[in-house]
Amino acid sequence: MTVSDPPELDLPGVYRVEKLSVKAGMPLVLDMTRAVYPHAEVYGDYITVQEHIDVPPAELFDYLSDTRSLGEWTYSMRNFERVAEPGPPSGPGNSDDGLWVSDDKIGDHTRIYTRTVVNAGARTVDYHCAWDQSEHLWMIYLMRVIDAQVVFGKPGSVVIWTNCRHPFYDENGHPETAPAGRPVWVGDFWDLFYAGHLLELRNLKAIAEYRHANGLPIKPDWMR
Amino acid sequence: MTVSDPPELDLPGVYRVEKLSVKAGMPLVLDMTRAVYPHAEVYGDYITVQEHIDVPPAELFDYLSDTRSLGEWTYSMRNFERVAEPGPPSGPGNSDDGLWVSDDKIGDHTRIYTRTVVNAGARTVDYHCAWDQSEHLWMIYLMRVIDAQVVFGKPGSVVIWTNCRHPFYDENGHPETAPAGRPVWVGDFWDLFYAGHLLELRNLKAIAEYRHANGLPIKPDWMR
Numbered sequence: 001m002t003v004s005d006p007p008e009l010d011l012p013g014v015y016r017v018e019k020l021s022v023k024a025g026m027p028l029v030l031d032m033t034r035a036v037y038p039h040a041e042v043y044g045d046y047i048t049v050q051e052h053i054d055v056p057p058a059e060l061f062d063y064l065s066d067t068r069s070l071g072e073w074t075y076s077m078r079n080f081e082r083v084a085e086p087g088p089p090s091g092p093g094n095s096d097d098g099l100w101v102s103d104d105k106i107g108d109h110t111r112i113y114t115r116t117v118v119n120a121g122a123r124t125v126d127y128h129c130a131w132d133q134s135e136h137l138w139m140i141y142l143m144r145v146i147d148a149q150v151v152f153g154k155p156g157s158v159v160i161w162t163n164c165r166h167p168f169y170d171e172n173g174h175p176e177t178a179p180a181g182r183p184v185w186v187g188d189f190w191d192l193f194y195a196g197h198l199l200e201l202r203n204l205k206a207i208a209e210y211r212h213a214n215g216l217p218i219k220p221d222w223m224r
Numbered sequence: 225m226t227v228s229d230p231p232e233l234d235l236p237g238v239y240r241v242e243k244l245s246v247k248a249g250m251p252l253v254l255d256m257t258r259a260v261y262p263h264a265e266v267y268g269d270y271i272t273v274q275e276h277i278d279v280p281p282a283e284l285f286d287y288l289s290d291t292r293s294l295g296e297w298t299y300s301m302r303n304f305e306r307v308a309e310p311g312p313p314s315g316p317g318n319s320d321d322g323l324w325v326s327d328d329k330i331g332d333h334t335r336i337y338t339r340t341v342v343n344a345g346a347r348t349v350d351y352h353c354a355w356d357q358s359e360h361l362w363m364i365y366l367m368r369v370i371d372a373q374v375v376f377g378k379p380g381s382v383v384i385w386t387n388c389r390h391p392f393y394d395e396n397g398h399p400e401t402a403p404a405g406r407p408v409w410v411g412d413f414w415d416l417f418y419a420g421h422l423l424e425l426r427n428l429k430a431i432a433e434y435r436h437a438n439g440l441p442i443k444p445d446w447m448r
Contacts, residue, residue: 009296015427016299016427017302030416034263036260036262039261042266046384048274078241090345119343119348120315121343121346122348123315150364151366152390153362153392166376167376195253195256196253199256206235206238207233
């Protein structure tokens with residue numbers, strides 16, 4: 001049951017204690033650790049934001065799993081309508097609540113499509129979105145609700161939210177579906193997504209904690 | 225089906241387009257966006273690292289789901305032995321491969337316990353670990369394997385790895401289980417975890433891509 005050390009573990013770029021002692025490796029690790037990091041290094045290709053939210057994880061997951069919750073805690077997605085029923089599961093334990101269309105108010109007169117794929121065991125909530133068309137949902141907001149008791153030893157939830165820089169942020173892959181003369185593209189805002197997503201995550205925190213602290217359901221009655 | 229605007233959405237700290245236009249909100253968002261960010265602001269309470277790995281996600285998930293893979297791609301966990309059979313599922317679709325003990329070579333003569341909880345639908349792999357004892361596994365490495373085709377429009381996987389700063393990193397919550405006179409504690413390394421985890425994630429990338437490019441199984445035969 002012990003690990004053998006096959007030759008392919010001795011590859012360029014692989015740092016293991018057998019070949020690099022803690023003492024010898026320290027300069028390498030210290031050099032990777034900086035006082036400050038440039039924006040593009042931290043938030044260039046991936047944008048991850050995290051927050052502790054003082055609400056039980058099962059309730060928060062249930063709320064986020066409803067696509068219409070985006071109409072409350074996002075800055076600019078509003079007026080959700082369902083346009084198709086739930087699709088087949090994309091993996092064991094996965095489900096979605098159908099395809100939805102809404103307005104994205106940062107996009108002038110833009111329609112945005114969303115299919116929310118969730119997994120109750122892992123408490124993942126993936127919002128698969130796109131501006132203008134629903135054939136190719138390429139803007140993926142990967143969220144996960146973690147039990148804060150497990151990772152921080154305190155009540156509540158931790159929400160982790162990652163967004164990956166799909167090439168269509170830099171150039172619209174479906175320009176023929178865009179309204180004529182629209183002055184903006186969603187990818188124009190990529191450099192502001194760290195701040196924008198953190199602001200939205202804090203919206204979620206403020207709304208959910210307000211409801212929990214006041215004995216209100218996190219998922220409001222009108223969503224039921 | 226449209227979103228009503230109940231009074232509780234008009235809370236302090238909630239920024240929504242109805243009350244804050246894009247133009248009016250821009251200074252706020254620009255002020256949150258910096259040229260550089262201090263280490264403690266980005267990696268103080270949460271450490272998230274991400275990498276693209278050019279290996280099919282199902283195979284990479286299968287490899288990571290085996291606790292013994294840690295003996296290959298981590299810097300310092302070695303000599304894995306199973307000490308208990310798999311436990312009951314912690315949620316729908318979740319499973320684990322039992323409790324394992326190994327050496328953690330950064331900890332002098334330290335034993336580390338690991339239970340790996342996975343969810344195949346979401347492709348989450350959570351390593352629940354602790355030094356010295358297995359009653360309370362509080363060092364949680366939250367990983368997820370994403371299909372790069374979905375988020376980047378290219379083959380392979382994206383691995384996202386988050387670690388949360390449990391208070392026991394700052395002070396051992398189970399000091400009675402520590403070997404007498406051990407000169408280090410795992411939390412002493414917290415400030416180096418960004419660099420250390422990135423180095424380990426790149427180990428994983430190098431090993432998995434080498435195997436995939438050479439027609440070898442990602443999960444080696446000795447693990448089967």
